[in-house]
Each structure stands twice: as structure tokens, then as C-alpha cells.
Amino acid sequence: MTEPEDLQSEQPALNPTDGEIVDVLPEDLDLSGFVGPQTFPNNNRRRIPAGLYLLFGLAAVAVYAIKGDSSALVNLGTLWAGVGLVVFGAYGMIAGWTLKVDESDALVSASAKVGFPVGHAAAQMAWRGWLSRPTWRILAYSNENPPTRRGIVLVDGVNGEVIEGFSEENPEDWTQFDPDDVAGTSLSVPAQSETQTP
Numbered sequence: 001m002t003e004p005e006d007l008q009s010e011q012p013a014l015n016p017t018d019g020e021i022v023d024v025l026p027e028d029l030d031l032s033g034f035v036g037p038q039t040f041p042n043n044n045r046r047r048i049p050a051g052l053y054l055l056f057g058l059a060a061v062a063v064y065a066i067k068g069d070s071s072a073l074v075n076l077g078t079l080w081a082g083v084g085l086v087v088f089g090a091y092g093m094i095a096g097w098t099l100k101v102d103e104s105d106a107l108v109s110a111s112a113k114v115g116f117p118v119g120h121a122a123a124q125m126a127w128r129g130w131l132s133r134p135t136w137r138i139l140a141y142s143n144e145n146p147p148t149r150r151g152i153v154l155v156d157g158v159n160g161e162v163i164e165g166f167s168e169e170n171p172e173d174w175t176q177f178d179p180d181d182v183a184g185t186s187l188s189v190p191a192q193s194e195t196q197t198p
Helices: 004-012 043-067 076-095 101-113 180-184
Strands: 118-128 131-144 149-156 162-169
Touching: 043 076, 076 180, 101 118, 101 131, 101 149
Parallel strands: none
Antiparallel strands: 118 131, 131 149, 149 162
């Protein structure tokens, strides 16, 4: 039987040297591979499955109309399933609005509504109501460092109309941070002494 000391000597060292440690950015954060702005998929893609629901629903209704209630495979359940698929497919066609306003256009509308010059902003797609109308939610901060105002604006994704908006003084407390560090523009570099050791 081998001693634990012998096992430790056979295993590679667990403490890597500085040359072995490599810090790599994930691919989605690596700017050298940037190929252009990300485009948000259009909401009207919902019409593809809705069209399939309509097709299968109409087929089920047609099979019931041709065969009637005489078979074990085709019965009243086939008719109800077909009607349900047709109704759901019709809803999908109505709810598959074409997104005509992208996030850049929504940001322009939002900056006019909040009433201050916008610095940082974020856009999120949401859907309103039973008809699932696409709506941009824009969260905007003023361009001061740190931002003194913030606002949220809802912009219709079909016609670009501002649905509602709200802006206020920024309640976040940034006093504990250095303004340069908040913006991410300063790097903390350790101070080096002017005397050099031989």
C-alpha cells in the first residue's frame, strides 16, 4: 500500500504559476468579434405557428365533415379539437403584430417624453393587453455623472406612440462612490514608489 506522501508527490501541483493563469472574455462580450448591432426579432413570427394551427384545425373540421360521427377515430372530439385549433390560430394571427418601431426609434420617443438629455438607457420588449400588442419599455437615466434623473417610458411597437411615461429625481445614493469609478472611466492603479531597489 502506498503512503499518502507518495500520492502527493505523483500528482501535479495545484498552485499554478502566473504564466498558467489566463483570463479570457466570453465570446458574447468580446468586442473584437463584433459584427454589428443586434436586431430584435419581429413579433410577426407568431403568425407562422398560428397558420399551422389554422391549417390543422381546418383539416380536422373537414375530416369530421366528410366522415361524420361514424368512426372511432373521427368523432365529435375531432370537430371540437378542430374548432379549438381554428380559434387559437385566429388569435395568433391577430396577436402577431408587425413590429414597425425598433428600439432606437423608441429611445428617441422616450427621450422626448422624459424631458432631460438621456445618457444610459435600456430597452425591453413587452406585450400589452389581450391582443398582445408589442410595447417597448425604455428605462433612461440622465447624462450627468452620476445621473440625477431617471425615467421609464412605454412606447407602442406598432405605431411609435408614447403610451405613458414617468420621470423623477434619481433616488439612488451614489455618494459613497467616486464619480469617475461610477462611470467606469477610471482604473485604480497601485501607486509606485519613485525609489527603485537594486
